[in-house]
Amino acid sequence: MRDSIPARLAVTALACLGLASLPATARQPDGGGALAPQDAADHVSEALDRRLAGEAAANIARLRAEGRLPAAQAGVIPKVSGLQWPLSRGQTPGTDWHGISNFVDLNPTIGQLRDYTCGTRTYDTAGGYNHRGVDYFIWPFSWMLLDQGAVEVRAVAPGTLVGRADGNNDRSCSMNAPDTPNYVTVRHADGTIARYLHMKNGSVTTRPIGSAIAVGEVLGRVGSSGVSTGPHLHLELRANENANAAVIEPHNGACNTTPSAWAEQRPYRQPAINRLSTHNAPPVQPSCSGTTMPGTDVPNFRDQFNPGEKVIFLAAYRDQAYGELSEFRVLRPDNSVFTSWNLDTAAVPGAQPVYNASYWYWEYTLPGNAPHGLWQWEARYQGVTTRHYFRVGNSTQAIPDMKGLIGAWFEPATSGQGFELHWLNDEQVLLFFYGHHDDGSNFFLLAQRWGRFDFNQEVEFELYQTTGGRWTDLDPAQIQRPGWGTARITFVDCETAVAELDGIDGSQVLNLERLGRTVGLSCD
Known part of the structure; x- marks a missing residue:
């Protein structure tokens, strides 16, 4: 479930008055939340592993018998390389609405964790499962994004389609959910296998088994099918199609010295603002609870306000950490500063040193004489400026010609x-x-x-x-x-x-x- 960050922290009188002549100062958020450590996780059971491996092996054997797939080269050690990023935005707004919750657990001992950097950004379970893949979650408002089919799953490498399934419930919210993910399995030319799990119902590619898959080809959309605790893609690389084949951790680091399998490996942490938005009430993001399926998010988005109304300004992050300053401004239609403030989570009571995903919001009341027109909500974080536009009042004016x-x-x-x-x-x-x-x-x-x-x-x-x-x-x-x-x-x-x-x-x-x-x- 999503962690709640202390809400209704101090609100300054300056904010309510909308004074803009003073320099930006730190202001505590009025509320927020975060992706809990157990969210966006999964369990690939031994039974599912055997099922996926059996399907792939049978299809590979048939394709070879038909002369449509070459045999693996003897003596060649499988090692996929040149991988491309597995996610992209769909037809709805939102570039890079993602984060990473878990990497491969390289320590086989249950209860002891080790990711490729020698950190603990991974997990295992008391039942004996070591996490075997990379989990890419979508954020913020992940259930809304799932329902919209907003984030596409793309092939990380070229290969041959050797397995797929669709039609299963895509709103799982528990480690006790049915073990029925929607998925795609691709065999690469070097014999390695890529599994793409937990996709949205109805989104999986309909191309026939044996189809040549191009790198970057859309295979489906991010969902939460099978044993899954939130919308995410579980990308799992294996040395071959056999059950219990060696797991490939594609990232190079202190605890995985094999060369990176990525064409361009991204940093372990990529702090960024995933979304700026304005709201008329605090957003609601449902939590996973047992085996129940959550409702959809209630973002309470709003981009049109009247003078005197309350506006909630929300910033949603990935990989946010102590010491990373965010600078915010709200600009009037003439680009003058309505108000400004900054945030370092090190100064927020109860905040954690680092989050895989977090969001914070601030409440401001527009003055009764707020100018009508197009306003800007602006944030500068990690050297990148992000903007969101909203309107105040009815400022339309006829165009003569x-x-x-x-x-x-x-x-x-x-x-x-x-x-x-x-x-x-x-x-x-x-x-x-x-x-x-x-x-x-x-x-x-x-x-x-x-x-x-x-x-x-x-x-x-x-x-x-x-x-x-x-x-x-x-x-x-x-x-x-x-x-x-x-x-x-x-x-x-x-x-x-x-x-x-x-x-x-x-x-x-x-x-x-x-x-x-x-x-x-x-x-x-």
Whole structure:
């Protein structure tokens, strides 16, 4: 279950008054919580191990008999390498909504723990189980993310599909749950095996056994099926398909001196803010209790407030530790500072020295004369600035001439990203996005929307990609326009806009500026 951190800690009068001229000072959270040590864990029983191994062995034998799978090379010691990250965001917002709760237990003695760094970020059980994999949990609001299918499970290495199961309950919340995970098993070219366990019901790949699996291919989505105490992926690497085959710990460290199996091994701790959000009431995240299944989270999200109302500001972390300062600011629509404060958990009564996952929230009351418009909730942590936008009051204002918005809108802080906007027939707007993938390659999106809108009104566009085109011998029948995601755009005035993008490639906020105006057209 999730640990509760002391709530209703001191609230300063400065916060309630909204004074902004004083420097940021430490302020205790009004409440919070954390992922408990027993959350996001599992048990791969000997019976399940034999079942997974038997299925894989039978399928491998059949594929070899059909000439579809080469035999393992004699004398070659299996050692998978070049592994890629196993998670990615889906069609809902949220990049890197993850953390790691457990690594492989390298100490075979029950009651004595040792992870690859010689630490104890792992577990075993009184029943004789040593944890054999890496547990990647999703956070915050993990049950909500599970229900949304928000986080995808991707193949860490290329191989052949040799086992899978789906259709099982995905809301297990106990070590006593039925031993029926939804899973995928992949055999790599060197004979090693990867097991991906506890996936969401209905999400497992439907590709047939024997299919070639590409690195990075989506295999399913994170769930909590089988013996599981919360939504997570259990990634388990084994030397071969046999039951009780040697476990492979892919990380290199002081207590595992074999070379890292990762293409780029991530640090043992990766402190980051997973999410900033605003709420109208403290969030509720259900806990596991016995064999009962939890309800969904009740985040109480809210991004629209009126002057005089209470706003709850929440920051959710992974790998947060003592001595790591977070600096917070709330900015008015004109970018002046409404209030600011900082946090070091070393000063919070009852806080632990380090958390796999934690969240904290602060309550502020907006003054009765709070300016209407788009506000910012901003955090700087570990050298990274994260922002969340919310609105106060009704600040919409009619745009005199929609055609005056025509032109290029770009993000000065990044290179080569922005929109081209066109207005047609006094009712139709066309939007073209120009950007780039994380690997640097360009990509383009388009959107179409009918209807006028106002300044400071959030306008949502459905974005689509175009595939199947070519320079010569164009065949219109080959053109496809799959959905990419959404853009929520607020035109603040004729020169500035804010765009919040959520789609296949991730989510981000662009603070746009007008590149130029069309002669003879004005939206003023």
